[in-house]
Amino acid sequence: MKGRMLSDAIEKLAREFPHLHWDFRLEPVSGKTEFISQWLGEPDEEVMVCAFKGNHIQERFHRQSFFFINFAYYGDYEAVSAKYDHKLLMKEGDCYVGQPYSGYALRCDSAEDVVIAGVLIQRKTFLRDYLGPISSDASLVRFFLDPTTNAYSDEFIHFSLPKDSPIHHLLDLMIIEYANKKQDTQKVLKPLILSMIMYIAREYRLSHEIVDTDPLSSQLFSYMESHSDTITLSDLAAHFGYHPVYLSRLLPKLFGKNFSSLLLDIRMKKAKILLDHTDLTIEKIAAVLGYSNSSNFYKSFRHYYGKSPSSLS
Incomplete structure (x- = not known):
């Protein structure tokens, strides 16, 4: 862990995690009943940060009404995805980007505590404020816009972050800011999230570089x-x-x-x-x-x- 202030912020968010606005509403999808998680923060918040800390979590499989970026901050855990109905091992330092209504659940049963950090963005906010800056990358634009035409696309982005990635530093700043909320916290967080998304777009491009065998x-x-x-x-x-x-x-x-x-x-x-x-x-x-x-x-x-x-x- 990095510094007392950051450790205290993670501890505070972890204590608040079970008490977030966990509102799972039933919605029919293709003849089945699905649980849809609504916005976890306050109604007037457009972005938020949350953190789980513990050695066991068996989250209910659900979908959610917002964009989210989850990080294996400390230790490893499993992400259960509806895509291909499989479990994805999230190694420490990994990043998982999920669309609205993509099927998802956290799984962890470890001898030691793990920390999972999440950055959540209201759907309307993402499309209004963050889509434009990444629009030069056609594949990313298609990923983020897919839910507008296919509500249950179940696509996700998963990759490992280099240890020296600025994304880690941005995440630390956001954790500290959100754990110690001020009147202008939303104004502080939104540009930090934009920077994070731009770095994620760069990492995504680097991890999907065209190889010489392509035509x-x-x-x-x-x-x-x-x-x-x-x-x-x-x-x-x-x-x-x-x-x-x-x-x-x-x-x-x-x-x-x-x-x-x-x-x-x-x-x-x-x-x-x-x-x-x-x-x-x-x-x-x-x-x-x-x-x-x-x-x-x-x-x-x-x-x-x-x-x-x-x-x-």
Whole structure:
């Protein structure tokens, strides 16, 4: 454990853990009855931090109405996931990101105490405040937006954090802040969580890097997707070791489209997702996608879809 203040904060959150607003409501799903955990914090809280400390937990299998990020803070535990109906071993330092309504339960039966820390984010808050900054990563956007079209998708993200990851430090700060709540705690926590999500997005990209055995076309397209807000033909050529002129001739052979058309496809598909599933303004979406001004975005969108973005927002 790191420091008296942090230890005291964990102890306090652990004492409060059994007394959170555990409200499991029954909801029918595909002919079955499911338990849906409602928001665990106060109604006026958009984000919160919780911690379990102990050597035994047999949590009821349930779904939840919010996004959550759980950490194996100290020791190991098992996460029971509805995905493939399996138990996932969470080793110390592991991170588990869950969607709203994904099936989940904590399991632990250990000789020593373990600490499980959780960062919880209201669904509406996540879509409004946190989706935009990660929207350049198409795979992450699809993960976080999937619950809006498939309420019980049961997807999750799981990976191990390096010991020197800044995520650990951010989590410690959030634990201390939430355990010692002040009037402005929500204002303090929300940017910390944004930083954490950005680091998680980076770790996710690093853990899902394209290997050399993938077809060149997949590597090129995936790199463009991940950098679609800033990518240029010269950037793409430099990353893969090609001359821009050679690459400009290669892309039509691989995709049947030139660089500009490919980039427009990627940006417009992201624009449609953001307009359909978030409350981001058109100006904000234009900026997220890499457009220097909303006027250029309007023109591109209307040319691509035959309608204005405002007709969907």
